[in-house]
Amino acid sequence: MALLLVTGGCGFIGSHLCAALVARGDQVRVLDDLSTGSRANLARGATLIVGKVEDPATVQAAMQGVDGVYHLAAIASVARCTEAWQETHRINLSATISVLDAARDVGHGLAVPVVYASSAAIYGVPDICPLDEDAPARPLSAYGADKLGCELHARVAGVVHGVPSVGLRFFNVYGPRQDPRSPYSGVISIFCERLARNQPVFVHGDGRQTRDFVFVADVVAALLAALPAASTDAPVFNVCTGQPTSLLELIDTIGRVCGTAPQVEHQAPRLGDIRHSVGSVLRARQALRLRPPIALQDGLSAVIGWL
Ligand code: NAD
Ligand code: UD1
Known part of the structure:
Protein backbone atom coordinates (compact mmCIF):
# COMPACT_ATOMS: atom_id res chain seq x y z
CA MET A 1 0.00 0.00 0.00
CA VAL A 173 -11.08 14.05 -21.98
CA TYR A 174 -14.80 13.57 -21.27
CA GLY A 175 -16.97 11.58 -18.90
CA PRO A 176 -19.24 11.78 -15.87
CA ARG A 177 -18.43 14.56 -13.34
CA GLN A 178 -17.11 16.98 -15.97
CA ASP A 179 -19.05 20.07 -14.90
CA PRO A 180 -21.75 20.70 -17.56
CA ARG A 181 -22.79 24.10 -16.14
CA SER A 182 -19.52 26.00 -16.55
CA PRO A 183 -18.91 27.77 -19.88
CA TYR A 184 -15.24 26.85 -19.34
CA SER A 185 -15.96 23.13 -19.24
CA GLY A 186 -15.27 20.54 -21.94
CA VAL A 187 -17.46 20.70 -25.03
CA ILE A 188 -18.97 17.21 -24.57
CA SER A 189 -20.35 17.91 -21.11
CA ILE A 190 -21.82 21.25 -22.28
CA PHE A 191 -23.37 19.81 -25.45
CA CYS A 192 -24.75 16.66 -23.74
CA GLU A 193 -26.50 18.67 -21.05
CA ARG A 194 -28.01 21.17 -23.51
CA LEU A 195 -29.11 18.57 -26.08
CA ALA A 196 -30.60 16.31 -23.40
CA ARG A 197 -32.79 19.31 -22.41
CA ASN A 198 -33.66 20.13 -26.02
CA GLN A 199 -31.73 23.43 -25.85
CA PRO A 200 -29.61 24.75 -28.75
CA VAL A 201 -25.83 24.29 -28.71
CA PHE A 202 -23.41 27.11 -29.58
CA VAL A 203 -20.62 26.15 -31.94
CA HIS A 204 -17.53 28.38 -32.16
CA GLY A 205 -16.78 28.62 -35.87
CA ASP A 206 -18.06 26.24 -38.55
CA GLY A 207 -18.03 23.10 -36.37
CA ARG A 208 -15.66 21.29 -38.71
CA GLN A 209 -12.79 21.49 -36.21
CA THR A 210 -11.84 18.01 -34.98
CA ARG A 211 -10.87 16.66 -31.60
CA ASP A 212 -9.69 13.29 -30.25
CA PHE A 213 -12.19 12.61 -27.47
CA CYS A 240 -5.89 9.68 -26.83
CA THR A 241 -7.83 7.31 -29.08
CA GLY A 242 -6.36 8.06 -32.52
CA GLN A 243 -9.88 8.86 -33.84
CA PRO A 244 -10.80 12.39 -35.01
CA THR A 245 -14.39 13.61 -34.53
CA SER A 246 -15.67 16.97 -35.80
CA LEU A 247 -18.01 18.99 -33.59
CA LEU A 248 -20.79 18.52 -36.17
CA GLU A 249 -20.32 14.72 -36.04
CA LEU A 250 -20.25 14.90 -32.25
CA ILE A 251 -23.56 16.81 -32.17
CA ASP A 252 -25.15 14.21 -34.46
CA THR A 253 -23.96 11.33 -32.29
CA ILE A 254 -25.18 12.98 -29.06
CA GLY A 255 -28.53 13.64 -30.75
CA ARG A 256 -28.80 9.93 -31.63
CA VAL A 257 -27.86 8.82 -28.11
CA CYS A 258 -30.38 11.27 -26.55
CA GLY A 259 -33.05 10.67 -29.19
CA THR A 260 -33.37 14.43 -29.95
CA ALA A 261 -32.98 16.57 -33.09
CA PRO A 262 -30.13 19.00 -32.30
CA GLN A 263 -30.48 22.75 -32.84
CA VAL A 264 -27.12 24.36 -33.67
CA GLU A 265 -26.17 28.07 -33.53
CA HIS A 266 -22.81 29.25 -34.84
CA GLN A 267 -20.68 31.90 -33.10
CA ALA A 268 -17.28 33.49 -33.80
CA PRO A 269 -14.31 31.09 -33.47
CA ARG A 270 -12.40 31.16 -30.16
CA LEU A 271 -9.05 32.98 -29.99
CA GLY A 272 -6.22 30.45 -29.95
CA ASP A 273 -8.57 27.58 -30.87
CA ILE A 274 -6.85 24.67 -32.62
CA ARG A 275 -8.43 23.46 -35.86
CA HIS A 276 -7.48 19.77 -35.85
CA SER A 277 -6.22 17.65 -33.00
CA VAL A 278 -5.82 13.87 -33.13
CA GLY A 279 -3.09 11.85 -31.52
CA SER A 280 -1.20 8.65 -32.17
CA VAL A 281 -1.82 6.05 -29.48
CA LEU A 282 1.11 3.80 -30.42
CA ARG A 283 3.81 4.86 -27.98
CA ALA A 284 1.57 4.93 -24.92
CA ARG A 285 -0.14 1.68 -25.85
CA GLN A 286 3.21 -0.07 -26.09
CA ALA A 287 5.01 1.50 -23.12
CA LEU A 288 2.06 1.57 -20.73
CA ARG A 289 0.32 -1.57 -22.08
CA LEU A 290 -3.04 0.17 -22.51
CA ARG A 291 -6.19 -1.62 -23.66
CA PRO A 292 -8.11 -0.34 -26.73
CA PRO A 293 -10.08 2.83 -25.95
CA ILE A 294 -13.79 3.00 -25.15
CA ALA A 295 -15.91 3.92 -28.21
CA LEU A 296 -17.32 7.47 -28.32
CA GLN A 297 -20.94 6.30 -28.42
CA ASP A 298 -20.46 4.16 -25.28
CA GLY A 299 -18.73 7.02 -23.45
CA LEU A 300 -21.49 9.45 -24.46
CA SER A 301 -24.14 7.04 -23.13
CA ALA A 302 -22.29 7.01 -19.78
CA VAL A 303 -22.28 10.85 -19.68
CA ILE A 304 -25.97 11.11 -20.56
CA GLY A 305 -26.84 8.42 -18.00
CA TRP A 306 -24.99 10.43 -15.35
CA LEU A 307 -26.66 13.80 -16.07
P1 NAD B 1 -10.89 20.20 -13.34
O1 NAD B 1 -11.02 21.69 -13.41
O2 NAD B 1 -12.11 19.39 -13.20
O3 NAD B 1 -9.88 19.78 -12.18
C1 NAD B 1 -8.86 20.60 -11.71
C2 NAD B 1 -8.84 20.51 -10.19
O4 NAD B 1 -7.76 21.33 -9.72
C3 NAD B 1 -10.12 21.05 -9.55
O5 NAD B 1 -10.53 20.19 -8.51
C4 NAD B 1 -9.71 22.40 -9.01
O6 NAD B 1 -10.48 22.80 -7.87
C5 NAD B 1 -8.24 22.18 -8.70
N1 NAD B 1 -7.48 23.42 -8.76
C6 NAD B 1 -7.52 24.37 -9.73
N2 NAD B 1 -6.70 25.38 -9.42
C7 NAD B 1 -6.11 25.04 -8.24
C8 NAD B 1 -5.16 25.69 -7.41
N3 NAD B 1 -4.67 26.89 -7.72
N4 NAD B 1 -4.75 25.05 -6.29
C9 NAD B 1 -5.27 23.85 -5.95
N5 NAD B 1 -6.18 23.20 -6.69
C10 NAD B 1 -6.59 23.79 -7.82
O7 NAD B 1 -10.06 19.81 -14.66
P2 NAD B 1 -9.73 18.37 -15.27
O8 NAD B 1 -10.40 18.32 -16.59
O9 NAD B 1 -9.97 17.29 -14.28
O10 NAD B 1 -8.16 18.53 -15.56
C11 NAD B 1 -7.18 17.89 -14.76
C12 NAD B 1 -5.82 18.11 -15.41
O11 NAD B 1 -5.78 17.55 -16.71
C13 NAD B 1 -5.43 19.58 -15.59
O12 NAD B 1 -4.05 19.71 -15.36
C14 NAD B 1 -5.74 19.87 -17.04
O13 NAD B 1 -4.98 20.94 -17.55
C15 NAD B 1 -5.36 18.54 -17.65
N6 NAD B 1 -6.00 18.27 -18.93
C16 NAD B 1 -7.36 18.13 -19.00
C17 NAD B 1 -7.93 17.83 -20.22
C18 NAD B 1 -9.41 17.66 -20.40
O14 NAD B 1 -9.84 17.45 -21.54
N7 NAD B 1 -10.21 17.73 -19.34
C19 NAD B 1 -7.13 17.67 -21.36
C20 NAD B 1 -5.74 17.88 -21.25
C21 NAD B 1 -5.20 18.14 -20.02
C1 UD1 C 1 -9.45 20.76 -24.08
C2 UD1 C 1 -9.26 20.87 -22.59
C3 UD1 C 1 -7.85 21.27 -22.28
C4 UD1 C 1 -6.93 20.27 -22.96
C5 UD1 C 1 -7.18 20.18 -24.47
C6 UD1 C 1 -6.36 19.06 -25.08
C7 UD1 C 1 -11.28 21.41 -21.35
C8 UD1 C 1 -12.14 22.49 -20.78
N1 UD1 C 1 -10.20 21.83 -22.00
O1 UD1 C 1 -9.28 22.05 -24.72
O2 UD1 C 1 -7.64 21.24 -20.87
O3 UD1 C 1 -5.61 20.57 -22.71
O4 UD1 C 1 -8.54 19.84 -24.66
O5 UD1 C 1 -6.66 18.87 -26.41
O6 UD1 C 1 -11.55 20.26 -21.21
N2 UD1 C 1 -16.66 24.63 -28.33
C9 UD1 C 1 -17.83 25.07 -28.92
N3 UD1 C 1 -18.89 25.36 -28.10
C10 UD1 C 1 -18.83 25.24 -26.73
C11 UD1 C 1 -17.62 24.78 -26.14
C12 UD1 C 1 -16.55 24.48 -26.98
O7 UD1 C 1 -17.92 25.20 -30.14
O8 UD1 C 1 -19.86 25.52 -26.06
C13 UD1 C 1 -15.53 24.26 -29.22
C14 UD1 C 1 -14.23 24.98 -28.93
O9 UD1 C 1 -14.15 26.23 -29.59
C15 UD1 C 1 -13.22 23.96 -29.48
C16 UD1 C 1 -13.88 22.61 -29.20
O10 UD1 C 1 -15.26 22.88 -29.00
O11 UD1 C 1 -13.06 24.12 -30.87
C17 UD1 C 1 -13.33 21.94 -27.94
O12 UD1 C 1 -13.37 22.91 -26.90
P1 UD1 C 1 -13.06 22.51 -25.36
O13 UD1 C 1 -13.91 21.39 -24.95
O14 UD1 C 1 -13.13 23.78 -24.57
O15 UD1 C 1 -11.60 21.91 -25.44
P2 UD1 C 1 -10.19 22.42 -26.00
O16 UD1 C 1 -10.14 23.90 -26.16
O17 UD1 C 1 -9.87 21.54 -27.16
Whole structure:
Protein backbone atom coordinates (compact mmCIF):
# COMPACT_ATOMS: atom_id res chain seq x y z
CA MET A 1 0.00 0.00 0.00
CA ALA A 2 1.39 3.38 -1.03
CA LEU A 3 0.64 6.91 0.19
CA LEU A 4 -0.04 9.05 -2.88
CA LEU A 5 -0.77 12.77 -3.25
CA VAL A 6 -3.25 13.80 -5.94
CA THR A 7 -3.36 17.54 -6.62
CA GLY A 8 -6.68 18.49 -8.19
CA GLY A 9 -8.20 15.30 -6.73
CA CYS A 10 -11.61 16.98 -6.32
CA GLY A 11 -11.80 17.78 -10.03
CA PHE A 12 -13.15 15.79 -12.95
CA ILE A 13 -10.16 13.56 -13.84
CA GLY A 14 -8.63 13.65 -10.34
CA SER A 15 -11.78 12.35 -8.65
CA HIS A 16 -11.93 9.31 -10.96
CA LEU A 17 -8.22 8.65 -10.35
CA CYS A 18 -8.63 8.89 -6.55
CA ALA A 19 -11.54 6.44 -6.62
CA ALA A 20 -9.39 3.94 -8.56
CA LEU A 21 -6.41 4.36 -6.21
CA VAL A 22 -8.56 3.89 -3.08
CA ALA A 23 -10.23 0.84 -4.69
CA ARG A 24 -6.87 -0.86 -5.21
CA GLY A 25 -5.88 -0.18 -1.59
CA ASP A 26 -3.68 2.93 -1.75
CA GLN A 27 -3.82 5.71 0.82
CA VAL A 28 -4.80 8.93 -0.95
CA ARG A 29 -4.15 12.52 0.08
CA VAL A 30 -5.71 15.29 -2.04
CA LEU A 31 -4.56 18.91 -2.36
CA ASP A 32 -7.27 21.05 -3.97
CA ASP A 33 -8.57 24.60 -3.59
CA LEU A 34 -12.10 23.57 -4.65
CA SER A 35 -12.16 26.31 -7.29
CA THR A 36 -13.45 24.16 -10.16
CA GLY A 37 -13.63 20.90 -8.20
CA SER A 38 -15.96 20.10 -5.32
CA ARG A 39 -15.86 18.40 -1.93
CA ALA A 40 -18.64 16.09 -3.15
CA ASN A 41 -16.15 14.62 -5.65
CA LEU A 42 -13.69 13.57 -2.91
CA ALA A 43 -13.24 9.79 -3.06
CA ARG A 44 -14.46 8.01 0.06
CA GLY A 45 -11.43 7.25 2.24
CA ALA A 46 -9.21 10.00 0.75
CA THR A 47 -8.08 12.90 2.95
CA LEU A 48 -8.39 16.50 1.73
CA ILE A 49 -6.06 19.43 2.25
CA VAL A 50 -7.76 22.61 1.02
CA GLY A 51 -5.00 24.82 -0.36
CA LYS A 52 -3.44 26.44 -3.41
CA VAL A 53 -0.83 24.65 -5.52
CA GLU A 54 0.80 27.97 -6.38
CA ASP A 55 1.84 28.28 -2.71
CA PRO A 56 5.18 26.36 -2.45
CA ALA A 57 4.92 25.90 1.36
CA THR A 58 1.46 24.31 0.99
CA VAL A 59 2.79 21.94 -1.68
CA GLN A 60 5.83 21.01 0.40
CA ALA A 61 3.69 20.27 3.46
CA ALA A 62 1.20 18.20 1.43
CA MET A 63 4.02 16.12 -0.04
CA GLN A 64 5.62 15.09 3.27
CA GLY A 65 6.03 11.32 3.47
CA VAL A 66 4.33 10.44 0.17
CA ASP A 67 5.52 7.64 -2.14
CA GLY A 68 4.47 9.42 -5.31
CA VAL A 69 2.51 12.36 -6.69
CA TYR A 70 -0.13 12.83 -9.35
CA HIS A 71 -0.14 16.53 -10.23
CA LEU A 72 -3.44 17.35 -11.95
CA ALA A 73 -4.42 20.69 -10.40
CA ALA A 74 -4.51 23.38 -13.08
CA ILE A 75 -6.80 25.75 -14.91
CA ALA A 76 -7.91 23.32 -17.63
CA SER A 77 -9.76 25.84 -19.79
CA VAL A 78 -7.80 27.21 -22.75
CA ALA A 79 -10.24 30.16 -22.91
CA ARG A 80 -9.70 31.08 -19.22
CA CYS A 81 -5.94 31.01 -19.71
CA THR A 82 -6.34 33.45 -22.61
CA GLU A 83 -8.31 35.80 -20.33
CA ALA A 84 -6.16 35.48 -17.17
CA TRP A 85 -2.66 34.94 -18.59
CA GLN A 86 -0.52 35.73 -15.52
CA GLU A 87 -2.77 34.20 -12.86
CA THR A 88 -3.12 30.94 -14.77
CA HIS A 89 0.64 30.87 -15.48
CA ARG A 90 1.31 30.74 -11.73
CA ILE A 91 -1.13 27.84 -11.35
CA ASN A 92 -0.28 25.93 -14.52
CA LEU A 93 3.51 26.27 -14.60
CA SER A 94 5.02 27.75 -11.39
CA ALA A 95 3.03 25.29 -9.26
CA THR A 96 4.40 22.36 -11.29
CA ILE A 97 7.94 23.55 -10.53
CA SER A 98 6.99 23.61 -6.81
CA VAL A 99 5.76 20.00 -7.08
CA LEU A 100 8.94 18.85 -8.88
CA ASP A 101 11.11 20.76 -6.41
CA ALA A 102 9.36 19.28 -3.36
CA ALA A 103 9.61 15.79 -4.94
CA ARG A 104 13.41 15.97 -4.52
CA ASP A 105 13.01 15.13 -0.83
CA VAL A 106 9.69 14.45 0.88
CA GLY A 107 11.22 13.79 4.28
CA HIS A 108 13.05 10.49 3.81
CA GLY A 109 15.95 11.84 1.73
CA LEU A 110 14.82 10.21 -1.54
CA ALA A 111 13.21 11.67 -4.65
CA VAL A 112 9.67 10.42 -5.36
CA PRO A 113 8.03 9.95 -8.81
CA VAL A 114 5.74 12.61 -10.27
CA VAL A 115 3.08 11.98 -12.92
CA TYR A 116 1.72 15.27 -14.23
CA ALA A 117 -0.98 16.36 -16.70
CA SER A 118 0.37 17.82 -19.90
CA SER A 119 -1.87 18.40 -22.90
CA ALA A 120 -2.36 18.00 -26.64
CA ALA A 121 -2.41 21.81 -26.61
CA ILE A 122 1.43 21.76 -26.57
CA TYR A 123 1.43 20.78 -30.28
CA GLY A 124 -0.43 23.83 -31.59
CA VAL A 125 -1.20 23.56 -35.31
CA PRO A 126 -0.14 20.10 -36.52
CA ASP A 127 1.74 19.56 -39.80
CA ILE A 128 0.37 16.03 -40.01
CA CYS A 129 -2.20 14.02 -38.05
CA PRO A 130 -2.22 11.81 -36.08
CA LEU A 131 0.33 13.58 -33.91
CA ASP A 132 3.03 11.40 -32.41
CA GLU A 133 5.11 12.50 -29.44
CA ASP A 134 8.03 13.60 -31.66
CA ALA A 135 5.88 16.12 -33.58
CA PRO A 136 7.07 19.73 -33.12
CA ALA A 137 5.73 21.52 -30.04
CA ARG A 138 4.42 24.94 -31.14
CA PRO A 139 1.69 25.91 -28.68
CA LEU A 140 -0.80 28.58 -29.75
CA SER A 141 -2.24 29.39 -26.35
CA ALA A 142 -0.92 30.48 -22.95
CA TYR A 143 -2.36 27.21 -21.66
CA GLY A 144 -0.37 25.12 -24.16
CA ALA A 145 2.80 27.14 -23.54
CA ASP A 146 2.58 26.51 -19.79
CA LYS A 147 1.95 22.79 -20.28
CA LEU A 148 5.03 22.61 -22.53
CA GLY A 149 6.93 24.48 -19.79
CA CYS A 150 5.91 21.71 -17.36
CA GLU A 151 7.51 19.13 -19.66
CA LEU A 152 10.74 21.15 -19.95
CA HIS A 153 11.00 21.57 -16.18
CA ALA A 154 10.26 17.87 -15.65
CA ARG A 155 13.26 17.14 -17.86
CA VAL A 156 15.42 19.46 -15.72
CA ALA A 157 14.04 17.83 -12.56
CA GLY A 158 15.18 14.43 -13.87
CA VAL A 159 18.60 15.34 -15.21
CA VAL A 160 19.67 17.84 -12.57
CA HIS A 161 17.77 16.76 -9.45
CA GLY A 162 17.14 13.03 -10.01
CA VAL A 163 13.33 13.35 -9.86
CA PRO A 164 11.61 10.62 -11.94
CA SER A 165 8.52 11.72 -13.87
CA VAL A 166 6.05 10.96 -16.64
CA GLY A 167 4.09 13.63 -18.51
CA LEU A 168 0.75 12.61 -20.01
CA ARG A 169 -0.47 14.68 -22.95
CA PHE A 170 -4.22 14.28 -22.50
CA PHE A 171 -6.29 14.99 -25.60
CA ASN A 172 -9.96 15.97 -25.04
CA VAL A 173 -11.08 14.05 -21.98
CA TYR A 174 -14.80 13.57 -21.27
CA GLY A 175 -16.97 11.58 -18.90
CA PRO A 176 -19.24 11.78 -15.87
CA ARG A 177 -18.43 14.56 -13.34
CA GLN A 178 -17.11 16.98 -15.97
CA ASP A 179 -19.05 20.07 -14.90
CA PRO A 180 -21.75 20.70 -17.56
CA ARG A 181 -22.79 24.10 -16.14
CA SER A 182 -19.52 26.00 -16.55
CA PRO A 183 -18.91 27.77 -19.88
CA TYR A 184 -15.24 26.85 -19.34
CA SER A 185 -15.96 23.13 -19.24
CA GLY A 186 -15.27 20.54 -21.94
CA VAL A 187 -17.46 20.70 -25.03
CA ILE A 188 -18.97 17.21 -24.57
CA SER A 189 -20.35 17.91 -21.11
CA ILE A 190 -21.82 21.25 -22.28
CA PHE A 191 -23.37 19.81 -25.45
CA CYS A 192 -24.75 16.66 -23.74
CA GLU A 193 -26.50 18.67 -21.05
CA ARG A 194 -28.01 21.17 -23.51
CA LEU A 195 -29.11 18.57 -26.08
CA ALA A 196 -30.60 16.31 -23.40
CA ARG A 197 -32.79 19.31 -22.41
CA ASN A 198 -33.66 20.13 -26.02
CA GLN A 199 -31.73 23.43 -25.85
CA PRO A 200 -29.61 24.75 -28.75
CA VAL A 201 -25.83 24.29 -28.71
CA PHE A 202 -23.41 27.11 -29.58
CA VAL A 203 -20.62 26.15 -31.94
CA HIS A 204 -17.53 28.38 -32.16
CA GLY A 205 -16.78 28.62 -35.87
CA ASP A 206 -18.06 26.24 -38.55
CA GLY A 207 -18.03 23.10 -36.37
CA ARG A 208 -15.66 21.29 -38.71
CA GLN A 209 -12.79 21.49 -36.21
CA THR A 210 -11.84 18.01 -34.98
CA ARG A 211 -10.87 16.66 -31.60
CA ASP A 212 -9.69 13.29 -30.25
CA PHE A 213 -12.19 12.61 -27.47
CA VAL A 214 -10.92 10.15 -24.85
CA PHE A 215 -13.12 8.69 -22.10
CA VAL A 216 -12.04 9.33 -18.51
CA ALA A 217 -11.72 5.61 -17.61
CA ASP A 218 -9.05 5.27 -20.33
CA VAL A 219 -7.25 8.28 -18.85
CA VAL A 220 -7.31 6.73 -15.38
CA ALA A 221 -5.84 3.51 -16.81
CA ALA A 222 -2.98 5.55 -18.32
CA LEU A 223 -2.39 7.43 -15.04
CA LEU A 224 -2.22 4.16 -13.05
CA ALA A 225 0.24 2.64 -15.53
CA ALA A 226 2.38 5.78 -15.66
CA LEU A 227 3.59 5.98 -12.04
CA PRO A 228 5.68 2.76 -12.21
CA ALA A 229 7.04 3.96 -15.59
CA ALA A 230 8.41 7.23 -14.13
CA SER A 231 12.06 7.84 -14.94
CA THR A 232 14.66 10.60 -14.83
CA ASP A 233 14.48 10.68 -18.66
CA ALA A 234 11.10 12.40 -18.11
CA PRO A 235 9.16 10.53 -20.83
CA VAL A 236 5.93 11.98 -22.25
CA PHE A 237 3.01 10.06 -23.76
CA ASN A 238 -0.14 10.96 -25.66
CA VAL A 239 -3.37 9.84 -24.00
CA CYS A 240 -5.89 9.68 -26.83
CA THR A 241 -7.83 7.31 -29.08
CA GLY A 242 -6.36 8.06 -32.52
CA GLN A 243 -9.88 8.86 -33.84
CA PRO A 244 -10.80 12.39 -35.01
CA THR A 245 -14.39 13.61 -34.53
CA SER A 246 -15.67 16.97 -35.80
CA LEU A 247 -18.01 18.99 -33.59
CA LEU A 248 -20.79 18.52 -36.17
CA GLU A 249 -20.32 14.72 -36.04
CA LEU A 250 -20.25 14.90 -32.25
CA ILE A 251 -23.56 16.81 -32.17
CA ASP A 252 -25.15 14.21 -34.46
CA THR A 253 -23.96 11.33 -32.29
CA ILE A 254 -25.18 12.98 -29.06
CA GLY A 255 -28.53 13.64 -30.75
CA ARG A 256 -28.80 9.93 -31.63
CA VAL A 257 -27.86 8.82 -28.11
CA CYS A 258 -30.38 11.27 -26.55
CA GLY A 259 -33.05 10.67 -29.19
CA THR A 260 -33.37 14.43 -29.95
CA ALA A 261 -32.98 16.57 -33.09
CA PRO A 262 -30.13 19.00 -32.30
CA GLN A 263 -30.48 22.75 -32.84
CA VAL A 264 -27.12 24.36 -33.67
CA GLU A 265 -26.17 28.07 -33.53
CA HIS A 266 -22.81 29.25 -34.84
CA GLN A 267 -20.68 31.90 -33.10
CA ALA A 268 -17.28 33.49 -33.80
CA PRO A 269 -14.31 31.09 -33.47
CA ARG A 270 -12.40 31.16 -30.16
CA LEU A 271 -9.05 32.98 -29.99
CA GLY A 272 -6.22 30.45 -29.95
CA ASP A 273 -8.57 27.58 -30.87
CA ILE A 274 -6.85 24.67 -32.62
CA ARG A 275 -8.43 23.46 -35.86
CA HIS A 276 -7.48 19.77 -35.85
CA SER A 277 -6.22 17.65 -33.00
CA VAL A 278 -5.82 13.87 -33.13
CA GLY A 279 -3.09 11.85 -31.52
CA SER A 280 -1.20 8.65 -32.17
CA VAL A 281 -1.82 6.05 -29.48
CA LEU A 282 1.11 3.80 -30.42
CA ARG A 283 3.81 4.86 -27.98
CA ALA A 284 1.57 4.93 -24.92
CA ARG A 285 -0.14 1.68 -25.85
CA GLN A 286 3.21 -0.07 -26.09
CA ALA A 287 5.01 1.50 -23.12
CA LEU A 288 2.06 1.57 -20.73
CA ARG A 289 0.32 -1.57 -22.08
CA LEU A 290 -3.04 0.17 -22.51
CA ARG A 291 -6.19 -1.62 -23.66
CA PRO A 292 -8.11 -0.34 -26.73
CA PRO A 293 -10.08 2.83 -25.95
CA ILE A 294 -13.79 3.00 -25.15
CA ALA A 295 -15.91 3.92 -28.21
CA LEU A 296 -17.32 7.47 -28.32
CA GLN A 297 -20.94 6.30 -28.42
CA ASP A 298 -20.46 4.16 -25.28
CA GLY A 299 -18.73 7.02 -23.45
CA LEU A 300 -21.49 9.45 -24.46
CA SER A 301 -24.14 7.04 -23.13
CA ALA A 302 -22.29 7.01 -19.78
CA VAL A 303 -22.28 10.85 -19.68
CA ILE A 304 -25.97 11.11 -20.56
CA GLY A 305 -26.84 8.42 -18.00
CA TRP A 306 -24.99 10.43 -15.35
CA LEU A 307 -26.66 13.80 -16.07
P1 NAD B 1 -10.89 20.20 -13.34
O1 NAD B 1 -11.02 21.69 -13.41
O2 NAD B 1 -12.11 19.39 -13.20
O3 NAD B 1 -9.88 19.78 -12.18
C1 NAD B 1 -8.86 20.60 -11.71
C2 NAD B 1 -8.84 20.51 -10.19
O4 NAD B 1 -7.76 21.33 -9.72
C3 NAD B 1 -10.12 21.05 -9.55
O5 NAD B 1 -10.53 20.19 -8.51
C4 NAD B 1 -9.71 22.40 -9.01
O6 NAD B 1 -10.48 22.80 -7.87
C5 NAD B 1 -8.24 22.18 -8.70
N1 NAD B 1 -7.48 23.42 -8.76
C6 NAD B 1 -7.52 24.37 -9.73
N2 NAD B 1 -6.70 25.38 -9.42
C7 NAD B 1 -6.11 25.04 -8.24
C8 NAD B 1 -5.16 25.69 -7.41
N3 NAD B 1 -4.67 26.89 -7.72
N4 NAD B 1 -4.75 25.05 -6.29
C9 NAD B 1 -5.27 23.85 -5.95
N5 NAD B 1 -6.18 23.20 -6.69
C10 NAD B 1 -6.59 23.79 -7.82
O7 NAD B 1 -10.06 19.81 -14.66
P2 NAD B 1 -9.73 18.37 -15.27
O8 NAD B 1 -10.40 18.32 -16.59
O9 NAD B 1 -9.97 17.29 -14.28
O10 NAD B 1 -8.16 18.53 -15.56
C11 NAD B 1 -7.18 17.89 -14.76
C12 NAD B 1 -5.82 18.11 -15.41
O11 NAD B 1 -5.78 17.55 -16.71
C13 NAD B 1 -5.43 19.58 -15.59
O12 NAD B 1 -4.05 19.71 -15.36
C14 NAD B 1 -5.74 19.87 -17.04
O13 NAD B 1 -4.98 20.94 -17.55
C15 NAD B 1 -5.36 18.54 -17.65
N6 NAD B 1 -6.00 18.27 -18.93
C16 NAD B 1 -7.36 18.13 -19.00
C17 NAD B 1 -7.93 17.83 -20.22
C18 NAD B 1 -9.41 17.66 -20.40
O14 NAD B 1 -9.84 17.45 -21.54
N7 NAD B 1 -10.21 17.73 -19.34
C19 NAD B 1 -7.13 17.67 -21.36
C20 NAD B 1 -5.74 17.88 -21.25
C21 NAD B 1 -5.20 18.14 -20.02
C1 UD1 C 1 -9.45 20.76 -24.08
C2 UD1 C 1 -9.26 20.87 -22.59
C3 UD1 C 1 -7.85 21.27 -22.28
C4 UD1 C 1 -6.93 20.27 -22.96
C5 UD1 C 1 -7.18 20.18 -24.47
C6 UD1 C 1 -6.36 19.06 -25.08
C7 UD1 C 1 -11.28 21.41 -21.35
C8 UD1 C 1 -12.14 22.49 -20.78
N1 UD1 C 1 -10.20 21.83 -22.00
O1 UD1 C 1 -9.28 22.05 -24.72
O2 UD1 C 1 -7.64 21.24 -20.87
O3 UD1 C 1 -5.61 20.57 -22.71
O4 UD1 C 1 -8.54 19.84 -24.66
O5 UD1 C 1 -6.66 18.87 -26.41
O6 UD1 C 1 -11.55 20.26 -21.21
N2 UD1 C 1 -16.66 24.63 -28.33
C9 UD1 C 1 -17.83 25.07 -28.92
N3 UD1 C 1 -18.89 25.36 -28.10
C10 UD1 C 1 -18.83 25.24 -26.73
C11 UD1 C 1 -17.62 24.78 -26.14
C12 UD1 C 1 -16.55 24.48 -26.98
O7 UD1 C 1 -17.92 25.20 -30.14
O8 UD1 C 1 -19.86 25.52 -26.06
C13 UD1 C 1 -15.53 24.26 -29.22
C14 UD1 C 1 -14.23 24.98 -28.93
O9 UD1 C 1 -14.15 26.23 -29.59
C15 UD1 C 1 -13.22 23.96 -29.48
C16 UD1 C 1 -13.88 22.61 -29.20
O10 UD1 C 1 -15.26 22.88 -29.00
O11 UD1 C 1 -13.06 24.12 -30.87
C17 UD1 C 1 -13.33 21.94 -27.94
O12 UD1 C 1 -13.37 22.91 -26.90
P1 UD1 C 1 -13.06 22.51 -25.36
O13 UD1 C 1 -13.91 21.39 -24.95
O14 UD1 C 1 -13.13 23.78 -24.57
O15 UD1 C 1 -11.60 21.91 -25.44
P2 UD1 C 1 -10.19 22.42 -26.00
O16 UD1 C 1 -10.14 23.90 -26.16
O17 UD1 C 1 -9.87 21.54 -27.16
